[in-house]
Amino acid sequence: MNRRLTDGQFAWLLMVPGLALFLAIIAYPLVSALVTGFFEQSLVLPGRAFVGLDNFADLLGGDFWPVLRNTLVFTLGATIAPFVIGYALALALDAGLPGWLRGVFLFPWVIPGVVVSFLWLWIFNANYGVLNGLLGTHVSWLGAPATAMIAVIVTKTWASFPWMMVMLLAGLQTMPKELHEAASVDGAGAIRRFRSVTVPHMRAIAGIAFLLEFIWNFQHFDTIYVLTGGGPAGATKTFAVAVYDTAFKGFDLGHATALGGLWMLLLLVLMAFYLRKENA
Amino acid sequence: MTATLSRSVPITRAPRGRRPRSRAAAWAAVAVIGLFGLAPIYWLVVTAFTPDERAFTFPPSLVPTELTFDHFTKLADNEKLFGYLVNSVVVSVVTAFLSVVVSAYMAYAFSKFRYRGRKSLMHLVLASQLFPQALLLVTLYAVFSASGLLGGYTSLILSFTTFTLPLCVWMLKGIFDTVPSTLMEAAAIDGASRWRTLHRIALPLAAPGLVAAGLFAFVRAWNDFIFALTLTDPDRQTLPPGLVHTYLGEFQTAWPDLMAASFVVSLPVIAAFMFLQRYLVGGLTAGAVKG
Numbered sequence: 378m379n380r381r382l383t384d385g386q387f388a389w390l391l392m393v394p395g396l397a398l399f400l401a402i403i404a405y406p407l408v409s410a411l412v413t414g415f416f417e418q419s420l421v422l423p424g425r426a427f428v429g430l431d432n433f434a435d436l437l438g439g440d441f442w443p444v445l446r447n448t449l450v451f452t453l454g455a456t457i458a459p460f461v462i463g464y465a466l467a468l469a470l471d472a473g474l475p476g477w478l479r480g481v482f483l484f485p486w487v488i489p490g491v492v493v494s495f496l497w498l499w500i501f502n503a504n505y506g507v508l509n510g511l512l513g514t515h516v517s518w519l520g521a522p523a524t525a526m527i528a529v530i531v532t533k534t535w536a537s538f539p540w541m542m543v544m545l546l547a548g549l550q551t552m553p554k555e556l557h558e559a560a561s562v563d564g565a566g567a568i569r570r571f572r573s574v575t576v577p578h579m580r581a582i583a584g585i586a587f588l589l590e591f592i593w594n595f596q597h598f599d600t601i602y603v604l605t606g607g608g609p610a611g612a613t614k615t616f617a618v619a620v621y622d623t624a625f626k627g628f629d630l631g632h633a634t635a636l637g638g639l640w641m642l643l644l645l646v647l648m649a650f651y652l653r654k655e656n657a
Numbered sequence: 658m659t660a661t662l663s664r665s666v667p668i669t670r671a672p673r674g675r676r677p678r679s680r681a682a683a684w685a686a687v688a689v690i691g692l693f694g695l696a697p698i699y700w701l702v703v704t705a706f707t708p709d710e711r712a713f714t715f716p717p718s719l720v721p722t723e724l725t726f727d728h729f730t731k732l733a734d735n736e737k738l739f740g741y742l743v744n745s746v747v748v749s750v751v752t753a754f755l756s757v758v759v760s761a762y763m764a765y766a767f768s769k770f771r772y773r774g775r776k777s778l779m780h781l782v783l784a785s786q787l788f789p790q791a792l793l794l795v796t797l798y799a800v801f802s803a804s805g806l807l808g809g810y811t812s813l814i815l816s817f818t819t820f821t822l823p824l825c826v827w828m829l830k831g832i833f834d835t836v837p838s839t840l841m842e843a844a845a846i847d848g849a850s851r852w853r854t855l856h857r858i859a860l861p862l863a864a865p866g867l868v869a870a871g872l873f874a875f876v877r878a879w880n881d882f883i884f885a886l887t888l889t890d891p892d893r894q895t896l897p898p899g900l901v902h903t904y905l906g907e908f909q910t911a912w913p914d915l916m917a918a919s920f921v922v923s924l925p926v927i928a929a930f931m932f933l934q935r936y937l938v939g940g941l942t943a944g945a946v947k948g
Contacts, residue, residue: 382851384770384771384772385770385772385773387766387770387851388766388769388770388772388775389766389772391762391763391765391766391855392762392763392766392778394758394759394762394763395759395760395762395763395782395822395826396763396778398759398815398818398819398822399781399782399785399819399822401800401815401819402793402797402815402816402819402820403785403788403793403819405796405800406793406795406796406797406800407788407792407793407796409796409799409800410792410793410795410796413796420795420798420799462690462693465686465690466686466687466690468683468686469682469683469684469686469687469690470683470687472679472680472682472683473680473683474680474683474684474687478687480931480934481691481695482690482691482694482695483930484694484695484698484927485694485697485698487923487926487927487930488919488923488926488927489879489880489882489897489922489923489926490880490882490897491880491882491897491898491900491901492701492919492922492923495900495904495915495916495919496697496700496701496916496919497697498905498910499700499701499704499912499915499916500697500700502912504715505712505713505714505715505717505912506717507700507717507719509715509716510715510716510717510719511716513716535693535694535697538690538694539694567679592787595789596789596790596791598790598791598882598883599882599883602882602883603882603901603905616789616791617789617791618791620789620791620792620795621791621794621795621883624794624795624798625795625798625887630795630799633795634792634795634796637789637791637792637795640789640792641788641789641792644787644788644789647787648784648787651784651787652780652784
C-alpha cells in the first residue's frame with residue numbers, strides 16, 4: 378500500500394504528529410518569546426512597540442542580579458544536597474541491603490509536587506508546625522528571608538534525592554565486582570576502593586545526573602511558588618517565579634520575555650555541556 | 658537504550674557486603690536518610706487522620722492519640738473538589754492516550770529507519786525537555802488565547818502530551834530497538850505493508866512499553882501545576898491548582914483537610930509507580946545514555 382514511499386518518507390510521515398506538537402508547543406513559543414523581549418507589550422492589551430534593547434537594559438540595571446543570585450543559590454543547594462544524600466543512599470543500598478528499600482525511598486519523589494509543597498508548608502508552619510514543635514520554638518521559617526531559602530532548598534532536596542539514588546544505583550550496579558575484589562586483594566581499604574574504583578567508574582553517570590538535576594532546578598517553579606511565592610521580600614524569587622510574575626501578575630510581556638531570554642542564554646550554556654556529555 | 662537495558666542488569670553479582678561492618682554502616686546510613694525521607698510522609702498520614710482540635714495544638718503530639726475519618730468524608734462531600742478530580746482524570750487519561758500514539762510512531766521512526774536528519778532530530782527531542790517551561794508558558798498563553806483554546810482542556814492536553822514526548826519517545830525507541838529486524842523483514846517478504854508491520858507486529862510486541870509510557874504521561878499530567886494554574890478557567894482546573902485555590906490563602910488553612918486531600922491525590926500516582934518500578938531505571942536513564 379505504501380510501496381511508493383521510500384523508507385525515509387515513511388519515517389517522516391510517522392513523525393508528523395510529534396513534530397507538529399514540537400513546533401506548536403515548544404519551537405514557536407520559544408522563538409516568539411525571544412522576539413517579544415525586544416518589544417513593549419502587554420499580556421492583555423493588543424498592540425506592541427519595538428523598543429530595542431530597552432527591556433534588557435532595564436533588567437541588567439536592576440532586577441536581573443538578585444534573581445540570578447537567588448537562582449544560583451537555590452540551584453546549587455537543591456542539586457548538591459540531593460546528590461550527596463542520593464549517593465550515600467545508593468552506596469548503602471548497593472552494599473547488600475534488601476531490594477524493597479529502594480521502592481520505599483521513592484515515595485518523596487513520586488508524590489505530586491504540590492503535595493510536597495503542602496506537606497512542607499505544614500511542617501514549617503509557625504504556629505502549629507511539627508518542626509517548631511520539636512525545637513520548642515515559634516520561628517516563621519518561610520517568613521524570614523534568611524530561613525526561607527534554606528526551607529525551600531530542604532523541600533526540593535526531599536523531593537529530588539530519590540531520583541539521584543535511582544540514577545546512581547543504576548551506575549553502581551553496572552560496576553564489575555571483580556574490580557573491587559582485585560583492589561581488596563591488593564590491600565585497599567573501603568575508602569581507598571571508593572576513591573580509586575567507584576568514583577572513576579561512576580564519573581560519567583554521576584556527572585550527567587548532577588547536570589540534569591542542576592538544569593531542572595535552574596528552571597524549577599512549583600515548590601518555590603507554593604511555599605513562598607518568591608518572597609519574603611523577593612528572597613526566593615528565581616528566574617521561573619520572576620518571569621511568571623512579571624507576565625501573569627504584572628502583565629508585562631516585554632520584560633517577562635526579556636528576562637526569559639537572559640535566562641535561556643544561561644541555560645543554553647548548561648545544555649551545551651549536557652549534549653557534549655551525552656555524546657562523549 | 659539497548660545499552661541501558663543490558664547495563665542496568667547486574668553483570669556478575671556475587672553477594673555483596675559480606676563483611677558485617679560495612680553492612681552495619683549501610684544500615685546506619687539508611688536509617689538516617691530514612692528519617693529525613695519518610696518522617697514527613699508519616700506526618701502527612703498522621704495529620705490526615707487527626708481531629709482538628711488535636712492538630713491545632715502546640716506542641717503537636719508525634720504519636721496520634723485520636724483518629725478520625727472526618728477529613729476524608731468532608732472531601733467526598735465537596736462538589737468543587739469533585740469537579741477538579743473529574744478535570745484531572747479527563748486531562749490525564751486523554752494525555753496518556755495521545756502521548757502513547759504520538760510517541761510510538763515517532764519512536765518507531767527513530768528506531769527502525771535510517772534517514773537524513775534522524776540523529777539531529779533525536780537530539781532535539783531530547784534537548785526540548787530542557788527548555789524553561791515558565792518561559793514557554795508566557796507565549797503559549799498568547800498562542801492559545803489567539804486560537805481560542807484558552808480556558809478548556811485542549812490547551813492542557815496538547816501541552817502535556819508534548820512535554821511527555823522526550824521521555825516516552827526515548828523509552829519506546831529502546832523497546833523497538835529490541836524487536837528483531839528479521840521479524841519485520843519476514844513480514845515484508847510475506848507481503849505485509851509497512852503500516853501492517855508496524856501495527857500488527859511491532860506495536861503488540863512493545864505493548865508493555867506502551868503501557869509504561871502511558872502511565873508516565875498520565876502521571877506527568879496529573880502532577881502538573883504551573884500549566885493547569887494558568888491555561889484553563891477555574892472550573893476546568895485540575896487538582897493541583899484546585900487544591901491551592903481551595904485551601905491556601907485562607908486566614909487559617911485547614912491543614913488536616915489538606916493533608917487528607919494530598920493523601921488521596923497521591924494514591925493514583927503511587928499505584929502507577931508501583932507498576933512502573935521495573936521500567937523506572939531504564940526509562941530514567943534513557944535520556945542519560947546515548948542512543
